[in-house]
Amino acid sequence: MSRSARGACLGVALALLGCNSPRFELAELPDAPIAFVYRTVQESERVQDELEQQQKRAKGQGRAEPGRLEVEVERLEELTGLRGVEGSLRAQLGRVSFYVAPAGRLEAVDFAPRGARPLEWSADRTRLLFTAVSLDRLQLFEWLAATGEVRQLTRGDSPHPDGCYGPGGALAYVETVTRKGKASVARIWIQRPGEAARPVTAGPADGQPTWSRDGGRIVYGASDKPRGEVLRWVDPATGAGGVLTRGRSPVFAPDGQWIVYSAHTSAGWKLWRMRVDGSGKRSFGASAFHENDPAVSPDGRFVVFAGTKQERSAASRLFVRPFDGTADRQLELSGSALLPVW
Numbered sequence: 363m364s365r366s367a368r369g370a371c372l373g374v375a376l377a378l379l380g381c382n383s384p385r386f387e388l389a390e391l392p393d394a395p396i397a398f399v400y401r402t403v404q405e406s407e408r409v410q411d412e413l414e415q416q417q418k419r420a421k422g423q424g425r426a427e428p429g430r431l432e433v434e435v436e437r438l439e440e441l442t443g444l445r446g447v448e449g450s451l452r453a454q455l456g457r458v459s460f461y462v463a464p465a466g467r468l469e470a471v472d473f474a475p476r477g478a479r480p481l482e483w484s485a486d487r488t489r490l491l492f493t494a495v496s497l498d499r500l501q502l503f504e505w506l507a508a509t510g511e512v513r514q515l516t517r518g519d520s521p522h523p524d525g526c527y528g529p530g531g532a533l534a535y536v537e538t539v540t541r542k543g544k545a546s547v548a549r550i551w552i553q554r555p556g557e558a559a560r561p562v563t564a565g566p567a568d569g570q571p572t573w574s575r576d577g578g579r580i581v582y583g584a585s586d587k588p589r590g591e592v593l594r595w596v597d598p599a600t601g602a603g604g605v606l607t608r609g610r611s612p613v614f615a616p617d618g619q620w621i622v623y624s625a626h627t628s629a630g631w632k633l634w635r636m637r638v639d640g641s642g643k644r645s646f647g648a649s650a651f652h653e654n655d656p657a658v659s660p661d662g663r664f665v666v667f668a669g670t671k672q673e674r675s676a677a678s679r680l681f682v683r684p685f686d687g688t689a690d691r692q693l694e695l696s697g698s699a700l701l702p703v704w
Contacts, residue, residue: 385689391463391682394660396693397480397490398680398702400468401456406677406698409455456698458492463682466694473505473512480703482526485575487660490703491515493523502535524569528598529577531555534562536569550582552598562598572613572621573598579638581612581621593623595640606640611655614638615685616662624654624667633667633683646687651679657704658685666693668700 401409455477460469474480478494481502490505500523502515516522516535525535532555538548547566553559567585574580579595586592591610596603609625618638625634627645631652636643651669658665663685668678669692678700680693693699 386684386691388466388691389464391664392659392661392704393462393464394483394487394704395460395462395469396657396666396680396702396704397458397460397483397492399456399479399700400459400695400697401699402697405456410677456700461680461693461695461699463693468695473510474503478503479701481524482572482703483660484527489527491525491527493525502533524571526571526573526580528552528554528573528580529575532573532577534571534573534580534598536571537561550580550596552580562596562601563594563603568594570611574614574638575616575618581606581614583610583612590626593621607634607636607643609634613656613658615658616660622656622658622665624656631673633665633687646685647683647690648687649681649690651681653681655701657702659704664704666702666704668702 457476458471458474458478458480460471461467462469474492475494478492481491481493483490484504488507490507492503492505493500494503495501496503496514496517499519500521501517502522502525504513504515505511506513515533516525518537520540521538522535523538525533528534533553535551535553536548537551538546540546545566548568549561549565550563550568550571551559551561562580563582563584568582570583572581578597578599580598581593581595584592584594586605589608591608593606593609593612594603595606606621607623607625609623612621612623614621615635620635621638622633622635624631625645629648631654632645632649633647633653633656634643634645649669651671652673654668654670656665656667665683665685667681667683669681670678678698680695680699680702681690682693683690
């Protein structure tokens with residue numbers, strides 16, 4: 363499909379979306395900024411072209427298309443369009459931006475380079491955790507809202523592509539280690555103030571951590587050969603843990619009572635929620651899109667997520683859904699928006 367035809371189809375799709383009358387107004391949403399990766403229409407088209415070329419090359423060479431999650435680094439590369447992208451295409455990866463929903467305002471930021479990904483706001487919303495390339499490796503950084511300062515939190519020879527804040531100044535982060543002749547291993551480590559960092563999961567493909575505010579549980583995504591992508595939990599103090607359900611991209615609601623995640627269904631990836639112990643699993647809301655990377659609003663009343671028509675697509679939109687699943691509203695953004703953090 364040509365770029366002009368793709369653009370026309372996108373316009374029709376957006377028009378159809380506008381036919382769904384929202385049951386809530388943007389003014390009802392919290393004014394806390396949503397951080398996300400923003401790509402212009404032109405940037406999205408170039409990345410989509412690259413993704414399509416990858417698929418053609420894979421088919422021509424008689425090999426399977428790369429899996430969505432072998433290790434967390436590969437998933438990040440796929441979501442941002444980084445895999446196989448060279449030269450000038452790296453400039454199309456998008457930038458971290460803010461969206462203030464009640465005002466419908468897009469805000470450009472300059473503290474993170476292209477290709478960076480926002481991960482989590484601190485509980486008091488004074489810091490934003492994000493990952494970006496440093497010396498050819500993904501590392502974790504945080505931006506201090508009050509001063510604009512950026513601090514690098516992880517270093518070393520291994521990539522640290524994902525992480526989350528923990529209680530009392532703690533940090534959980536993913537470390538991916540590649541040894542010559544062996545498959546990569548991704549594990550989750552924790553770092554508490556005044557203590558040495560230590561691993562809390564064994565791998566081999568652990569990522570997407572989210573830490574309960576009471577500190578008692580880290581929920582994370584893992585790769586399980588029989589079941590595919592699953593959500594596991596671990597008690598960082600005792601090491602106890604287990605499997606919760608199939609799915610990916612978990613996030614705790616602010617009240618600590620619910621976990622929102624994306625689960626694969628016969629209709630594609632859809633938002634689900636469950637209790638912290640894995641009980642009470644249920645889908646909430648429905649759309650015609652793949653629903654990924656949810657983030658819960660600070661007041662716990664809404665969920666923002668990225669919606670795509672196809673699983674591997676550079677054309678992604680942000681939608682907001684009440685926690686009871688009663689309605690969806692697309693945020694008014696041109697171009698593509700993905701990987702939201704609220």
